[in-house]
Amino acid sequence: MSIFEALRVALTQLWAHKLKSIFSLLGVVIGITFLIAVITVVEGMNRYVQEDFAGSLFGVNTFSVVRRPTVSTGNRSAEERRRLDRNPYPDLDDVEALRNAVPDARYFAYRDARRMREVWHGVRRRRNIRVIGGSEDYQDVQGWKIEEGRGLTPLDQQRGLKVAVIGPEIAEKLFPAGSPLGRQIRLEAHRYEVVGVFERKGGLLGNAWDAAILMPYEAYNQTLSRKRDRVLEISVKTNNESELQVAMDAAEEALRISRGLRPGEENNFYFQTSSGLLSAWETINNILLAAVPGLVSISLVVGGIVIMNIMLVSVTQRTREIGVRKAMGATQRDIMMQFLAESSFISLLGAALGILFGLGLGKLVERFSPLPASIPPWAVATAIALGLLVGLSSGIYPARRASRLNPIDALRYE
Amino acid sequence: MEASTPTVIVTHGLSKEYDMGAEIVHALRGVDIQIRSNEFIAVMGPSGSGKSTLMNVIGCLDTPTAGEYILNGVPVQDLEDDELARIRNREIGFVFQTFNLLPRATALHNVELPLIYAGVKAGERRERAARALGLVSLADRMQHQPNELSGGQRQRVAIARALVNEPSILLADEPTGNLDSSTSAEIMSLFVDLHRQGQTIIMVTHEHDIAEFAERIITLVDGMVASSHATLTTAPFASTAPPVISEP
Ligand SMILES: Nc1ncnc2c1ncn2[C@@H]1O[C@H](COP(=O)(O)OP(=O)(O)OP(=O)(O)O)[C@@H](O)[C@H]1O
Numbered sequence: 001m002s003i004f005e006a007l008r009v010a011l012t013q014l015w016a017h018k019l020k021s022i023f024s025l026l027g028v029v030i031g032i033t034f035l036i037a038v039i040t041v042v043e044g045m046n047r048y049v050q051e052d053f054a055g056s057l058f059g060v061n062t063f064s065v066v067r068r069p070t071v072s073t074g075n076r077s078a079e080e081r082r083r084l085d086r087n088p089y090p091d092l093d094d095v096e097a098l099r100n101a102v103p104d105a106r107y108f109a110y111r112d113a114r115r116m117r118e119v120w121h122g123v124r125r126r127r128n129i130r131v132i133g134g135s136e137d138y139q140d141v142q143g144w145k146i147e148e149g150r151g152l153t154p155l156d157q158q159r160g161l162k163v164a165v166i167g168p169e170i171a172e173k174l175f176p177a178g179s180p181l182g183r184q185i186r187l188e189a190h191r192y193e194v195v196g197v198f199e200r201k202g203g204l205l206g207n208a209w210d211a212a213i214l215m216p217y218e219a220y221n222q223t224l225s226r227k228r229d230r231v232l233e234i235s236v237k238t239n240n241e242s243e244l245q246v247a248m249d250a251a252e253e254a255l256r257i258s259r260g261l262r263p264g265e266e267n268n269f270y271f272q273t274s275s276g277l278l279s280a281w282e283t284i285n286n287i288l289l290a291a292v293p294g295l296v297s298i299s300l301v302v303g304g305i306v307i308m309n310i311m312l313v314s315v316t317q318r319t320r321e322i323g324v325r326k327a328m329g330a331t332q333r334d335i336m337m338q339f340l341a342e343s344s345f346i347s348l349l350g351a352a353l354g355i356l357f358g359l360g361l362g363k364l365v366e367r368f369s370p371l372p373a374s375i376p377p378w379a380v381a382t383a384i385a386l387g388l389l390v391g392l393s394s395g396i397y398p399a400r401r402a403s404r405l406n407p408i409d410a411l412r413y414e
Numbered sequence: 415m416e417a418s419t420p421t422v423i424v425t426h427g428l429s430k431e432y433d434m435g436a437e438i439v440h441a442l443r444g445v446d447i448q449i450r451s452n453e454f455i456a457v458m459g460p461s462g463s464g465k466s467t468l469m470n471v472i473g474c475l476d477t478p479t480a481g482e483y484i485l486n487g488v489p490v491q492d493l494e495d496d497e498l499a500r501i502r503n504r505e506i507g508f509v510f511q512t513f514n515l516l517p518r519a520t521a522l523h524n525v526e527l528p529l530i531y532a533g534v535k536a537g538e539r540r541e542r543a544a545r546a547l548g549l550v551s552l553a554d555r556m557q558h559q560p561n562e563l564s565g566g567q568r569q570r571v572a573i574a575r576a577l578v579n580e581p582s583i584l585l586a587d588e589p590t591g592n593l594d595s596s597t598s599a600e601i602m603s604l605f606v607d608l609h610r611q612g613q614t615i616i617m618v619t620h621e622h623d624i625a626e627f628a629e630r631i632i633t634l635v636d637g638m639v640a641s642s643h644a645t646l647t648t649a650p651f652a653s654t655a656p657p658v659i660s661e662p
């Protein structure tokens with residue numbers, strides 16, 4: 001008997017006992033749904049952290065000098081937190097020291113920033129915005145793209161021109177009809193000319209950036225700065241990973257000297273890197289991924305036991321059928337195949353449903369969070385392989401029992 | 415004439431015991447029979463005399479505890495499971511008292527069953543099964559499930575199934591046991607036709623008028639052959655059938 005034939009018989013059987021078949025699927029469906037959902041979320045998180053999150057905040061091969069970490073990674077003692085809080089903000093002196101310490105950086109950028117309540121154009125306003133005074137390279141370090149107009153130029157920077165590149169949400173709000181280019185915006189008592197609009201970033205973090213205004217550091221320093229010459233962050237991007245460490249060492253040395261720290265005294269600044277941040281995410285991922293095999297195997301084992309039980313009942317109920325088939329010349333192998341095809345089909349169907357449900361859950365997560373639903377092909381392949389494995393291993397015992405039945409005993413079974 | 419009709423079945427001292435723990439049931443105690451090709455045999459005897467047991471052993475559904483069973487020259491008692499399955503598939507067509515059709519399958523699919531296990535391709539299978547159903551006058555009931563058929567029709571489906579793979583012997587254990595007398599007559603005329611076309615048939619029955627359709631009646635008593643004699647049937651070879659060895 002061909003596999004095709006065995007599958008056909010299996011299908012007929014499953015169709016004839018729809019309700020029973022659906023129940024027997026449940027365990028596998030739950031297990032595979034869980035597997036796919038977790039992998040989808042973890043992969044989504046990975047992509048998000050690597051592409052969106054880390055990229056937009058820090059970039060690859062980039063380190064930043066800040067007063068204290070902007071994203072808290074790992075546990076710090078209260079004392080350490082207090083010490084970090086006492087650190088002074090970096091300023092233009094630190095910028096100079098750092099610029100000299102890493103002369104061949106790919107990008108060298110610094111910024112100050114503040115939240116502001118509102119920005120105006122005539123009688124239109126947008127509330128709750130972020131204003132950034134960025135140095136020349138800043139928009140490149142951030143990888144920000146221009147949708148309309150232009151970005152900031154070296155000339156803007158040198159002259160400290162009161163020009164601004166605005167986020168798409170501000171552009172929409174203040175200039176709903178025409179182009180914002182060449183128009184004026186007002187922040188407190190200061191006016192700036194709009195020279196460009198950023199591309200929309202979207203996502204959780206993007207939302208903040210989509211309502212941001214970037215202007216030359218010099219202009220910011222002259223008009224809106226809360227504290228003269230302060231910078232929030234100095235970012236250095238090196239050409240590759242190996243240069244990153246060298247640059248950080250040089251930067252540390254230069255900062256210590258310029259800040260007059262004595263040997264043995266703690267650094268009063270903090271280096272932030274994207275890899276440091278990534279490792280925090282990795283820890284979360286690893287915990288999630290470590291939980292997967294255990295939970296998935298529990299539900300698959302339970303699912304397998306359910307299928308096995310249902311198959312055993314099925315063998316008992318169909319003893320006469322087995323007898324008839326044997327009387328008509330079915331070999332042990334034929335009967336084995338018939339029941340294995342049935343259990344595998346149940347289990348694979350469960351796996352297929354699990355993949356669909358898992359993807360559905362992933363899509364839900366995508367809808368309500370910034371994580372993209374990303375399902376790698378290997379996860380689908382694993383799910384199918386697991387389904388087949390569960391089907392075969394839960395079917396083997398009932399199938400053997402069925403195949404070993406003595407034809408006459410089977411026929412006589414009441 | 416004797417030389418020209420080959421022997422299909424020979425048994426020597428065929429025994430079957432059931433170990434029931436407290437006692438041992440001797441269902442067959444040394445059965446010696448010979449059956450030639452194209453014979454039509456009725457097996458009779460009181461209830462519990464071992465008729466079904468003998469049929470099951472001959473049909474390779476059951477194995478003897480002792481003795482020899484040679485089918486078409488092959489000593490069957492030594493064969494492995496798979497070889498027995500092959501014999502059931504190719505050499506034996508079994509008709510049961512209770513029909514034993516697959517309840518959820520159509521008549522056509524039921525008849526296809528032996529061909530599935532013979533590895534016949536789907537197209538040819540359907541064609542041969544349809545032809546076999548035509549032979550038992552059920553061409554118009556192919557897509558019916560057993561519960562949509564009368565008892566006689568069910569038994570005819572079972573006969574079509576038994577014949578579809580052209581077995582060397584047709585075995586029927588009380589094929590009319592569950593049928594009324596007119597339906598029984600239909601089935602018997604079918605058997606007589608098949609026999610005329612050269613089919614070897616062994617049939618168990620309780621009823622003398624049914625047994626009279628056969629050429630020879632083997633009577634079992636207490637698991638042993640009590641007698642074997644030709645009937646008055648006008649079947650072509652009946653009078654010339656060789657005397658059968660029958661040990662008391
Ligand atoms: N599976 C079994 N286990 C134990 N004893 C059995 C079994 N099958 C048959 N027997 C016994 O073997 C003997 C012969 O049984 P068998 O079914 O061959 O009789 P039979 O001649 O076909 O009877 P009937 O005319 O009632 O069908 C009986 O005594 C029966 O009780």
Ligand SMILES: [Mg+2]
Pocket residue numbers: 465466467587
């Ligand atoms: Mg009987």
